[in-house]
Amino acid sequence: MVNHTTSLRRKVIALSAAAALVLTACAAPSAASSPSPAPSTAAPADVRTRKVVNAEHELVFHVVDGKLPALVLDAGGGLNSSYWKDLAPRLAKATGSKVITYDRAGEGESAEVSGPWRVENAVSDLEAGLKELGVTKDVVLVSHSIAGEVATTFVTKNPSWVSGAVLVDANVPDFFTDEMLTAFAPVIDQQKAALMAQPSTKNNRQLLAVMVDYAAVHRAFHRVTWPNDVPVTVIVSAGTPFEDSPEGARLWRDGQEHFAKAGPNRKHVVAEGTTHEGIATEHPEVIAAAVDDVLKTIR
Template sequence: MVKHLNPLYRKAIALGTGVVVAASLLACSAPNAASSPSSATSAPAPATPAPKTRKVTNAEHELVFHVVDGKLPALVLDAGGGLGSSYWKDMAPRLAKATGSKVVTYDRAGEGESDEISGPWRVENAVSDLEAGLRELGLTKNVVLVSHSIAGEVATNFVHKNPGWVSGAVLVDANVPDFFTDEMLTAFEPVIEKQRAALLTQASTKKNRQLLAVMVDYAPVHRVFHQLTWPKDVPVTAIVASGTPFADSPEAAKMWRDAQVRFAQGPNRKHVLAENTTHEGIVTERPEIIAGAVDDVLKTIR
């Protein structure tokens, strides 16, 4: 039985929404040492193309996608709950330059510049929105998902619903089915209800509305998620932050780490521990680990 989970309770919503915030560099070229004093310095490396914004309508709401042009496979970066495409503002150009791939970031419904929608948050709706955007961009194959926190749920459901679209994935301290056992969900239920009641007393904000939407039917929704498995034919790397979302609860942190290890077992799966990182800051704290994992996946599928 799970005991002493008050710290876990304080973090419960962070897991479901990814509200715990979790997102590099263009080098100048140096002068050519072999050149004569009169020769010009070497030309700078080509600049990464500026992202282009595309607006996509799905189910009567508008979604905003940003695309850096490049070759396939395309990298689709999906941030945690409460976060928009700006989460990847440093990572996206780094990956575009390092890989030459097309890089896509976007705002899920209710986040960033995309429209809000009423009703509870449902992963099926998030998957439908991503499908609509990728179809509009002509990306129905050769896609690599890079998914943080709650976007792990979107990724897992997406690969099941759309076989053949996704060639590989990198999960960045992401929600994986193995974590959401009955034991954990039973522990979550009372705190979710308590925090839901507290949020209802506060001013309505975009962030609060997203939190409330995720809380609806939290346990039954995640019991369904717990039943999913990652397809064996899609390579996936699970990067785990050493800090985990439960920095103040060693017991819960161990459960999170153990679930990530279980998830990574089997063919076409890798587990990477990102030392000296937090759940919310891993993208800026150790961007080279994410870039390396993406490069490994690309080498596997190209």
């Protein structure tokens, strides 16, 4: 039996934050269908936690010390830094790099911010955190789902900071075509109304914030261009965020492939046997290999 509230939530996140949470009722949760992990209450001894204030709200960053380039891991919508709890130490050990994870505003342990979600604000938060940590060059972004919007906007604004990136089934400008936005506009409106009818929660408020002016915001994002001199690997899950929508899955795959072919220094990798949300736990070696490949191109 499918929990219809959960099914709605899954579609909303897929469309507005591209972080499809696959939750089912009347069945034991699996790695691909379990809820978003809760923030860790105690960080390992080798992880430093730093609190950074930007625009009068507090953000939480976790740092494993190491050398540059630094790996900055950013999870998808509805998720937080604990999404990387297994992969972050693996990458730190394998690469020797400084590894930074953090909670975007309204996620995990970071403060909630009222009003519409805007990628420019998320970029400002990340800039503030990296400045506080003294990491304003030799950054490699590892960005999942909606964090792809943050990564793309961040690198176009701060190209000298970023040496490379790995986009993990991430939102890319090429996906948000007029065809996609027109096709899904009625669904967005329907899901927005359904969310507003539910009790207000932190997660629901974050999802609704992303949906404000959705088409206009993403038409603007569609025009953003990734710098040609910044290497990027695009990892696409086999499942996509639209496992129950063949048309949505087609548009997603086409957008990812088009982005990967649209400039030099770009690679396209399909992670077989993975779902959108579970890629970091189902086949983390795909992400690790992509990170290693990017590091080899810049070292």
